[in-house]
Amino acid sequence: MNQTFIQDFSILALTDHPDLKILLFCTILMIYLLALGGNVVIIMISHLDIRLHIPMYFFLRNLSFLDICYTSTTMPKMLQLLLAEKKLISFAACITQMYIFITLVGTECVLLAVMAYDRFLAVCIPLRYSFIMNHTICSILAGISWLSGLVNSVVHTFFTFRLHFCGSNKINYFYCDIPPILSISCDDTSINERLLLSIGVFIGWTPFMCIMVSYIYIILTIIKMKSIEGRKKAFSTCSSHLTVVILFFGSVLFSYVRPTSSYSMAKDRLISVLYSVICPMLNPLIYTLKNQDVIKALQRQFIHRK
Structure with missing residues (x-):
């Protein structure tokens, strides 16, 4: 087996x-700035406005910080590759990018489940909500989300980069991710493939099913509400979270938690753009434009103060 040490990977540009x-560069740059700006605004407004000092917005700040990290992990390199003649990423940079990215994917999967649990308690058990979701519990749940992502990423990164690459250094993808790196290895990747499926069940499918169960109870509870105003507010808040969940989990589960025989780099590249580029930009829009509490907080902070 002609094993070689690869110092750099050749990586695919968007076009x-x-x-x-130039058109794509300007579009991606605009999306990046929108994602950064929107998520920074959510973090700032939920921190400055005392009325938003509740568990829901504590978790939303974590989600916004995740999205800032998401975009900053992949999009600057995408922008560079569009203009660079040599489309390369060093071996060390590839490891770092993949480690951070997979950490964020795993963390967001668990964090979205935590946010669904928070909404379940708020809507279905409102009298006990403030007792159960105290500051300590919120911090523990956020910590579990981040720890899950870190452990998930350590395992995948270790088992991916212990593989050998036999001369081929071309990653047919926009950034360093597990499936495209496995596809250029000359080693047996069956262990990696089993890890993707087995760990994916715990960090992908399990949070997703927990979210679905939570929302079944939430929807049934909302339907029984007598107050039309309360029903509208509950639906508005929960529909925002459910929209984020469908967009994110739909693309992530398609990318990672399926048999590797069904991988298609062309299709996977399109899906990867959805959860690594589009979702981080849409999240702040979904959580602000569809959330009256955030809109009122923005008005109090930036309009009424003038």
């Missing part, structure tokens, strides 16, 4: 078409 490079 090689000269006429599209």
Whole structure:
């Protein structure tokens, strides 16, 4: 077996078409700035406005911070590759990028389940909500989310980069991720594939099913509400979270938690753009435009103070 040590990986740009490079560069840059700006605003407004010092917005701050990290892990490199002649990423940078990215994917999976549990308690058991979801419990749940992502990433990163690469250094992807790196290894990747499926059940499917069960109870409780105003507010808040869940889990589960025989790099690249580029930009829009509490907080902080 002709094993070689690869110092750099050749990585795919979003396009090689000269006429599209500038257009795509400006589009991705705009999306990046929108994602950064929107998520920074959510973090700031939920911190500054005392009325938003509740568990829901504590978890939302964590989600916004995650999205800032998401975009900053992949999009600057995407922008660089669009303009660079040599589309390379060093071995060390590839490891770092994948480790951070997989950490964020795992963390967000668990964090979205925690947010669903928070909404379940708020809607279905409102009288005990403030007692159960105190500051300590919120911090523990957020910590579990981050720890789950870190452990998940350590395992995958270790087992991915212990593989050998036999001369091929071309990653057919926009950034360093597990499936495209496995596809260029000359070693047996069956252990990695089993890890993706087995760990994916715990950090992907299990949180997703918990979210679905939570929302079944939430919807049944909302339907029974006598107050039309309370029903509208509950639906508005929960529909925002459910929209984020469907977008994120739909793309992540498709990318990671399925048999590797069904992998198609062309399709996977399109899906990867959804959860690594589009979702972080949409999250702040979904949580602000569909959330009256955030809109009122923005008005109090930036309009009424003038």
